[in-house]
Amino acid sequence: MKQALRKNRWLIAVTVLFSIIVSAASVLIAILLQRIIDAAIQGNMELFWQTLFFSIGYVLLLGLLSYIYAISSKALIRNWTIVIRDQVFRGVFRRNFEAFSTTNTADYLSALSNDIKLIEENYINPLLLTLQNIVIFVFSLAIMLFISPLVTGILIVCTVLMFVVPSLFGSALQNKQNAVSEQMSVFTLKLKDLLSGYEVIKSFALGKHADRKFGQENAAAANTRFAADRLLAMNESVSEILGILTQFSVIFIAAYLIITGHLSAGSLVALVQLSNGFVGPVLIIMQSLPKIQGVKPVVDRINALADYKDHSFQGVLEPTFQDNLKVSQLSFAYDDKKDVLLDIELTLHKGKKYALVGQSGCGKSTLVKLLTGCYEGYNGMISYDDVELKQLDVERLQQMVSTIHQNVYMFDTDILQNICLDEDFSEEAIQSAIQRSGVNKFLLQMPQGLHTPVSENGSSLSGGQRQRIAVARALIRNKPILVLDEGTSAIDMQTAFEIESKLLSLPGLTLITITHNMNPDILMMYDEIIYMENGRIAEMGSLEDLLALGGGFSRFITLEKSAAV
Ligand SMILES: Nc1ncnc2c1ncn2[C@@H]1O[C@H](COP(=O)(O)OP(=O)(O)OP(=O)(O)O)[C@@H](O)[C@H]1O
Numbered sequence: 304m305k306q307a308l309r310k311n312r313w314l315i316a317v318t319v320l321f322s323i324i325v326s327a328a329s330v331l332i333a334i335l336l337q338r339i340i341d342a343a344i345q346g347n348m349e350l351f352w353q354t355l356f357f358s359i360g361y362v363l364l365l366g367l368l369s370y371i372y373a374i375s376s377k378a379l380i381r382n383w384t385i386v387i388r389d390q391v392f393r394g395v396f397r398r399n400f401e402a403f404s405t406t407n408t409a410d411y412l413s414a415l416s417n418d419i420k421l422i423e424e425n426y427i428n429p430l431l432l433t434l435q436n437i438v439i440f441v442f443s444l445a446i447m448l449f450i451s452p453l454v455t456g457i458l459i460v461c462t463v464l465m466f467v468v469p470s471l472f473g474s475a476l477q478n479k480q481n482a483v484s485e486q487m488s489v490f491t492l493k494l495k496d497l498l499s500g501y502e503v504i505k506s507f508a509l510g511k512h513a514d515r516k517f518g519q520e521n522a523a524a525a526n527t528r529f530a531a532d533r534l535l536a537m538n539e540s541v542s543e544i545l546g547i548l549t550q551f552s553v554i555f556i557a558a559y560l561i562i563t564g565h566l567s568a569g570s571l572v573a574l575v576q577l578s579n580g581f582v583g584p585v586l587i588i589m590q591s592l593p594k595i596q597g598v599k600p601v602v603d604r605i606n607a608l609a610d611y612k613d614h615s616f617q618g619v620l621e622p623t624f625q626d627n628l629k630v631s632q633l634s635f636a637y638d639d640k641k642d643v644l645l646d647i648e649l650t651l652h653k654g655k656k657y658a659l660v661g662q663s664g665c666g667k668s669t670l671v672k673l674l675t676g677c678y679e680g681y682n683g684m685i686s687y688d689d690v691e692l693k694q695l696d697v698e699r700l701q702q703m704v705s706t707i708h709q710n711v712y713m714f715d716t717d718i719l720q721n722i723c724l725d726e727d728f729s730e731e732a733i734q735s736a737i738q739r740s741g742v743n744k745f746l747l748q749m750p751q752g753l754h755t756p757v758s759e760n761g762s763s764l765s766g767g768q769r770q771r772i773a774v775a776r777a778l779i780r781n782k783p784i785l786v787l788d789e790g791t792s793a794i795d796m797q798t799a800f801e802i803e804s805k806l807l808s809l810p811g812l813t814l815i816t817i818t819h820n821m822n823p824d825i826l827m828m829y830d831e832i833i834y835m836e837n838g839r840i841a842e843m844g845s846l847e848d849l850l851a852l853g854g855g856f857s858r859f860i861t862l863e864k865s866a867a868v
Pocket residue numbers: 404637638643661662663664665666667668669670
């Protein structure tokens with residue numbers, strides 16, 4: 304937040320300056336009114352014309368100044384919104400894999416939309432209003448003191464009373480605003496869940512259930528907002544009543560002073576006008592301060608997201624992978640309760656091909672995530688060319704690895720952009736990647752070819768087509784390490800075989816394939832099969848060696864094959 308405001312300091316200065324000028328100038332209306340009324344009562348035609356011409360010029364100038372203020376304050380809000388959204392977005396992407404996945408993405412969405420809007424409405428706007436009204440208040444006070452110290456004294460007493468109100472509502476409102484933000488976050492989360500689950504809801508005919516769930520969340524969000532608005536309304540009404548009482552006091556006392564000959568009629572009009580400029584600002588400040596106070600937890604949350612610093616993996620050494628990747632006595636638990644990986648000993652050599660197999664949940668994906676620097680909290684050692692991973696610059700390490708996941712995310716653009724992902728590649732590289740991945744096979748059926756739109760998360764493509772695009776995405780980058788996390792599971796057997804065979808024949812590439820495909824024709828092409836059981840490496844060797852061993856892997860492959868039949 305502070306940085307976002309600092310970046311706009313010139314615009315803030317202009318806005319504040321014009322806010323002061325416009326506010327001060329608007330107070331002078333009272334003096335003009337006093338002069339017109341007194342001129343009329345005294346029958347002073349010269350003063351009348353003088354004041355009339357001055358008033359016309361004054362109103363035109365005030366209009367122009369107000370316009371400049373309005374434009375600069377809107378530009379300030381626009382710039383602030385751009386900067387703060389950018390900062391929150393970058394803060395989210397500064398999170399490492401582990402930190403990112405501990406928060407639901409709906410929370411990030413809610414912060415970037417609802418929370419920023421809440422801050423604009425309940426922090427930035429009230430802050431500008433408060434400043435403007437402080438200026439009006441001070442100028443009105445000065446002129447009123449000049450016209451009638453007695454009336455001013457009474458006004459001050461009433462105003463002190465009015466200031467007590469916001470402090471009564473402040474902390475209650477803070478809790479309510481916080482609840483609104485939290486409830487909106489829950490609402491966004493549920494809504495995202497329901498929309499993402501569209502297919503499941505439709506295919507299981509769960510429309511009514513979805514309606515009911517949405518209805519509950521919708522009502523809960525609206526009711527939480529209403530609870531905060533109810534308190535705001537009470538705060539505003541109490542302030543309003545106090546304001547009216549104050550104005551009545553001024554009029555009655557001023558009227559008394561006119562009757563006793565201590566005040567002119569013009570001064571009464573000026574005092575009434577000034578009391579508006581005195582009470583009005585106090586009212587606005589009273590309504591604005593609780594809003595500013597109330598939205599503080601939301602501001603804190605946005606600050607925490609924008610200023611997020613990743614303290615994991617502080618290593619700075621340039622990673623290399625000339626020879627090997629070693630793992631020694633590696634253990635890991637996600638939640639400090641149960642070890643997901645235990646005493647892993649492993650050496651992977653550059654250019655070799657490894658198949659990682661084992662029952663679902665035995666820790667295959669977790670092992671690969673640790674090898675590629677996704678989680679830092681492991682015990683034991685992972686080293687690239689004998690340098691511990693924690694000493695390496697992990698961002699650069701991750702640039703050496705391409706991963707093809709089972710569930711491929713597709714951006715809502717076309718096929719080409721989903722392969723290149725905003726990077727520039729030569730025509731030759733693109734053609735080579737689409738050939739080797741098998742993308743060319745289905746492009747023939749598409750009139751727009753590589754420029755065919757894929758729709759939201761690739762919904763206009765089949766699972767296999769999405770996976771082939773993911774393979775092209777990885778191949779075009781030519782990284783030394785490729786992780787295939789069941790990355791061809793949705794492709795037909797023949798194409799999957801072709802793709803995997805091509806990957807297996809790339810000489811410099813180190814391939815780690817997590818697979819449930821127990822086809823011996825493919826498995827025999829791997830240099831080593833790493834068979835895992837309950838978080839440990841149970842067996843490791845070529846297909847031939849492991850089958851000859853007749854241990855856990857042999858039983859596993861037999862079971863998998865019979866399950867597939
Ligand atoms: N982010 C996470 N937080 C907590 N536990 C997790 C997380 N990811 C995985 N696990 C747990 O860790 C264990 C190993 O999961 P992992 O995904 O590594 O298994 P896997 O062998 O790759 O399974 P599969 O073959 O089904 O993909 C499982 O018990 C799983 O529930």
